[in-house]
Amino acid sequence: MVLAYTALNAYGAPTKGCGVNNAPSAPPPPAPERIDVREIALPPVVAGNGTCTPALNPRGTGCLPAKLQEIFQAGGFLPDGRHVIAKVTFAGAPAAPDPASIYNGEQIIIIKTVKGEKFSNGDNWKCITCGIPPANSAGRTPTNDYPQAFHDGKRILAGTNIIECAEDLASDACTPDKTHVYAIRQSNKADDSGPGAQIRELRIHPDNIHLGFSVPAVTSGKFDQYAYFGRLKFNPAPLSGPEPRAPRYDVLNTQLLFREDQMPVYVDPRDKSQLLINKSAITVGELRGFNGDGREITYVGYPAESSNIDVFAADLTTGAVRRLTQHPEYVDPIDISAHDDWMVVMDTRGTDRQMWLSGLRGIPPVTDLVSTSATSSTRNNGYRRFFQPWLIDRHGDRGDYFGQKLNAAGSGIPGSGAINDPEWNGMADPRWSPDGTEIVYWQAFTVSPACGGANPLPCYKSTAQGGRDARIMIAKLASRSPKVPKTAPIASDKVAWGTPYVPGSPNPSRKQPAPGNYTLKGGCRGSAKVTLTNNDATGSLQRVRVTYKDFSDDGVNVLNGWEDVSTTSPQPTVSQVDWYSDLVQKGPWNGSKKTGPDGFHLAIDVLVNIFNANGTLSTTVGGKKYTQPANGT
Template sequence: MGRHLSLAVATFGLLSPCMPAAPSPSINTDIQPPPPAPEPIEVVELPLPPVAPTEDEGACTPEINPRRTGCIAIDSHLAGGSFLPDGNHVIATVNFTGAPAAPDPASIYIGMQMIAVRTNGTTFPNGDPWKCITCGLPDENKWAREELTEYPQTFKDGRRAMAASNIVECGNAELTSSQCTPDKVHIYPIWWESGAIRELRIHPDNVHLGFSSFTQQNGALGQYAYFGRLVFNPNPDVGEPLHARYEIVNVTRLFNPDAPQPIEVKGKKLVINHDAISVGELRGFSGTGKEITYVGHPVESSNIDAFAADLTTGKVRRLTEHPEYVDPLDISPDDQWAVILDTRGTDRQMWLSGMRGIPPVTDLITTSITSATRNNGRRRFFVPWLIDYHGDRGSYFGQQINAAGDGTAGAINDPNWNTWADPRWSPDGTQVMYYQNLVLPPACGGHNPLPCPVSTAPGGRVNRLMLAKLASRSPLPPQPVAQLPEFIPWGVPVQAGDPLPVRPVPTPGTYTLEGKVSGSARVEIIGNGTSIDTIAVRYRDFSDDGVNTLAGTENVTVTRQSFSASRVDWYSDLSSRVGTKSSKRTGPGGFHLQIDALVNMFNATGTLVTTIDGVVYEPPANGT
């Protein structure tokens, strides 16, 4: 039985009372209904294997696990996954440790493995509420190229699951059945002829896949997203490994350099295209598979939002508008709801993105930097939120899923328990899985001014798997899945050896950006023709929404220190006196930030202060 933590009836809106309700530039053109009423949400912690006190051989003793079915590490590198088709199980990957040496039968419970966890309080026939699916496989059954680590996902047949770039398969047996024994389980790698793949997501049709490939262009880290078909090849004759594997074929790159770009130059004018498809980080698909979800070019400066694009028509939908950072998300099976992991309510990003209505011009060079400030290493600020199809509007910013906790150590809303990607909906739309990790050094303790918390979880573990039950909802019937063309019309079909395109950037020069409602901005872009180093903007009564009217200047320079690390020198003196009274100002010496997008450790000097209706937001101190 999962450990019951709290019954949550969360409330609407933000924890921050000064969040402006004024509309901001949006690409949602649908008529927006009134916000939904809040609903009861019960949050429980799901059971995990017992914890070994150390990672020494034999530390998982019969006293700790009398059934001899393994122990996990205190930090098991847990990654929560999606539901099995019956809705009564979720999969996860964990690191087993402390197993005795062979030939002891318990020796198989070692290393990163995939498990299934019961969500309904029942147990497997052996009495455990969880089952290890991949423990004890014969060597000839596993040709995985990577550990079973990130983004575990299930197929609708119940016989297959995916983690990292591998597929776990149990022949004709369901993964959770007693017929699924180690001798029947195989781990097959996923192979693409053009190279390494990351961020894999299964399309709801169970035959297509979305994935990303990372690049270095102009000395900076970048990525492209792709869409392709999965096929099984039992006898490959090219590429590595030359063993049975899944292959991705009929691939479309979800970026077309000849299509409209988010920001373009037309003569002496700068033009912003909010309808442009700018798939940055791939996040998955809608529940019916009609849309792809992603983090794209901002609509408002420094405001990282989630978007959806119709895979057939290319119509773009802005899923979120709140100034805080959003990234992981999952859309309900009927497409009517989303669970997002967002820093809203924590004020983590408000110092940078809280001022509304600033066009995303400096974001041509700052997006990877501003997004990296969402975390501080192991300390993440994601909170799970439930939001309807129509998204943020007026004073509605969704319903915090874990709002009802008391904030104490181990509570469902304990801020030291950080939510990690990805949340997952149950097939019937009545439950949501998410998982959390407790803050660890160096994000606390040592030179960090924040003390490290003491885990209250069983065995002192620092990972937990959570289940949110939407108690008032009726189960959804099976939902139809969208029929898609084999190649995405707005993308570009690719084959091995095709050169990567360069994302177009505006040519260096001085341009005018016209406000949609009033005023204009003078934009100076400085660079070498292939990359941009500095952007300087002067606003004169500039307004895109008729609510926020900007005046003042902003000047940003980015210096690349490596493909993932940068220094930004930021000077800002912006104000809005019409509608919301707000400002964004740096001190006399400016604001200077050094950050690595792969590490997310905050290291800054100087000041950058955003004020909204008298409430002041400042950057976090280094190490917090």
């Protein structure tokens, strides 16, 4: 059903017309469309530790191992829309001076996407970084993840490097001797010494001049990260930084995408007994990219609904925030089309992976003050993701519209190799073609220890060539006509709501409400009693207890009951959560969220994601009960 909700800037701030939709109206959801999905060929697989012989690859242009997952990643399209980029790891190369010896280790390749098209040597792929002279890559860093093309067709961002050819990358004229690899460096010391900041998850801004990225940090003993935005500038002769001082790209005029006054949960300055939740706060947990014209950043933010991890967009100039996804399942990989009219996400929606935890909608995000690290980590089982690609229009999830699954067609039989085989799991990031007619995404096959052995889930044999456990897919939006690629305006170096970054300055810290007893008023009626308790050792919040009494923010769903959640961090990346819940909601989102008599106790590492819990936590929505995954799954 399609519901009407009150648009509020904050819980606890009742508005006129409660229960009436005061938000800007969105058009009706789009009709489903035809989507044709195909797999594109990769270099042949070499068995075990074998050699990539002429029998496997007559042209001597490399082989891949069957076990690829953590050493492989698909990237985006080149600007011509006929090639995609991938990070691969070649194996079995013969020793030098054999010409094929250069097809070894981690490299960047480009792959033809049009069936039947080949490069001049007969392959449908071309290695861009193989055989580059050492002098051309003196400052190269070891990371090559999330490969993305620049609009000029001559440069690729890969990890913390920019690969640059004097000719078009796809042309025969682009040879190793004409190709250079330059490191990207963000200074982080006042005297500009050292290797620079540990930047990760880099994303090119659509103007191809600016860059977004994240930097990890430890705050109050817990892992955190902050997002940054800066201008790329080539530095042909660095005078500072690491030795040897090779040519590189520096990030300048950097803005920290954070401000201390942007608190999602805060104490009412006019009444210190009242707690408020600011739905318009810009709380960038991890930067995921930009919208089509680059006016907005996209990011994983503080939950708008308890335990529900979503992606948001924030305008770099005005600070206006849009919530892009609303489904209770987990999402973070996202790409918005160049024409800014559609998005593609990797999401666990449809798998029920997170519904036991986040399925009851409309709960205000109060316990999330201490639980978000844990609730965002149960989405995976180690390296296994439970993502699949979803197509959503610009206006995002709304009512009963939650997008269209790109790879819905097929038998759905586990291990069959079908387009919708659930053992093939979506990975980050999906990417749009420049003309808006195709989407590239990649998948990893479920392998041990995510199945088999002590794990109760069965393992299947990959049907991909050579038993390969990674594949690249192209989704063709069959009814769409190509659009002329758009040119994004050049962004300002200054982000109105950001903070200028000064190298050498201490890490920021996210503020939280002071410990104490508070009241959180429903947007329409009712209230919640909230008790916040600090960890004396770290000075940060450790426990949140909430009791709801006829709480309603939208006038149609009414919440009663209580939750008590506490978290400790024995290591920065490890969360130990003790959770007690007895919630009941009446209304269109009718349901409950309850723990067993002994509560629910979870220990999980945010970087490893192995589920290990004692006790039970379940959510029932519309009469359907969702239960937690088994340990180790």
